[in-house]
Amino acid sequence: MTLVQLKYAITVAGENSLNDAAKKLFISQPSLSAAIHSLEEEIGIELFIRSKTGIKITPEGMEFIGYARQVVEQYELLDSKYISKSDVKKKFSVSMQHYTFAVDTFVKLVEQFGFGEYEFEVNETKTHEILENVKNYRSEIGVLYLNDFNQSILTRLFDEYGLEFHDLFECSIYVYMSKTNPLAAQKEVTLEDLADYPCLAFQQGEHNSFYYAEEALSTYKYKRLIRANDRATMLNLMVGLNGYTLCSGIICEDLNGENYCVVKLRSDEKMRIGYITRKNSSISDIGKRYIEELSKYKDKVLD
Numbered sequence: 057m058t059l060v061q062l063k064y065a066i067t068v069a070g071e072n073s074l075n076d077a078a079k080k081l082f083i084s085q086p087s088l089s090a091a092i093h094s095l096e097e098e099i100g101i102e103l104f105i106r107s108k109t110g111i112k113i114t115p116e117g118m119e120f121i122g123y124a125r126q127v128v129e130q131y132e133l134l135d136s137k138y139i140s141k142s143d144v145k146k147k148f149s150v151s152m153q154h155y156t157f158a159v160d161t162f163v164k165l166v167e168q169f170g171f172g173e174y175e176f177e178v179n180e181t182k183t184h185e186i187l188e189n190v191k192n193y194r195s196e197i198g199v200l201y202l203n204d205f206n207q208s209i210l211t212r213l214f215d216e217y218g219l220e221f222h223d224l225f226e227c228s229i230y231v232y233m234s235k236t237n238p239l240a241a242q243k244e245v246t247l248e249d250l251a252d253y254p255c256l257a258f259q260q261g262e263h264n265s266f267y268y269a270e271e272a273l274s275t276y277k278y279k280r281l282i283r284a285n286d287r288a289t290m291l292n293l294m295v296g297l298n299g300y301t302l303c304s305g306i307i308c309e310d311l312n313g314e315n316y317c318v319v320k321l322r323s324d325e326k327m328r329i330g331y332i333t334r335k336n337s338s339i340s341d342i343g344k345r346y347i348e349e350l351s352k353y354k355d356k357v358l359d
Contacts, residue, residue: 061095065124068088069118092104099120101114104117121192145173148342148343149189150177150178150196151181152199155306156311180287182258182263187332191217199329201272202221205267206266206268206274218335219334220333222333224353224354225328226327226328228327229321244322245320245322246322252279253297253299254298258285271303294316
């Protein structure tokens with residue numbers, strides 16, 4: 057196994073086409089195909105499934121590519137510092153459910169570290185993709201929540217994926233809505249009070265199981281339900297349709313503006329907000345700083 061083969065495999069995984077990857081690597085398609093086939097024979101697993109429409113990475117291939125990326129990135133850092141003396145930037149990536157406070161933390165981190173030494177990536181995405189991104193080294197940290205309902209399933213997946221969950225804080229459930237919503241002035245509301253307003257939930261794609269839901273009380277039979285795939289649409293629906301979503305109660309007016317509020321939901325259920333990392337994997341200095349900043353939101357929990 058060579059570093060060149062690893063770079064080839066990473067490029068193919070990114071392009072999903074041997075021909076496109078070959079063009080990007082400035083080599084012939086047969087040469088690239090032979091290199092990938094040789095690598096697969098050596099490691100004893102099939103990285104890609106070939107078909108007339110292109111190639112698709114296998115589950116085993118995804119795991120391998122994750123390790124390969126880590127090896128190549130570490131080599132590039134060594135090369136830039138000790139051999140070529142070039143200025144290769146370190147990378148920091150985090151994946152998260154749609155939490156404004158996690159994005160706000162990311163903003164503060166970028167402001168602290170700047171762009172001189174680092175390249176940054178933030179993925180506000182589906183729950184399953186958070187697990188996949190951390191498992192496959194696309195992200196160093198993933199931010200999500202556990203509760204009594206999803207804990208057993210997600211904990212099993214953490215073990216399966218070689219991940220570890222770390223608690224940040226526990227909070228009650230709050231209703232996030234526009235200040236123009238007729239219920240915005242209430243101190244507390246029930247699900248019955250909310251029945252005539254659309255509940256807004258984030259899409260989870262192929263993995264649209266209740267256990268992957270970003271919102272608590274995912275099994276409740278809502279009278280009106282709208283699924284959306286991004287935060288901007290969600291905010292627009294709160295204003296246009298008096299919609300609402302369920303959240304931790306922590307809001308960041310600096311990012312979302314002052315037109316939204318939270319009202320406590322009458323419920324005994326709690327959310328455990330935390331982050332996942334790969335087991336037995338050391339956290340980078342910038343990753344530790346991100347976690348430190350996240351931990352400060354414990355003091356902003358409304359309970």
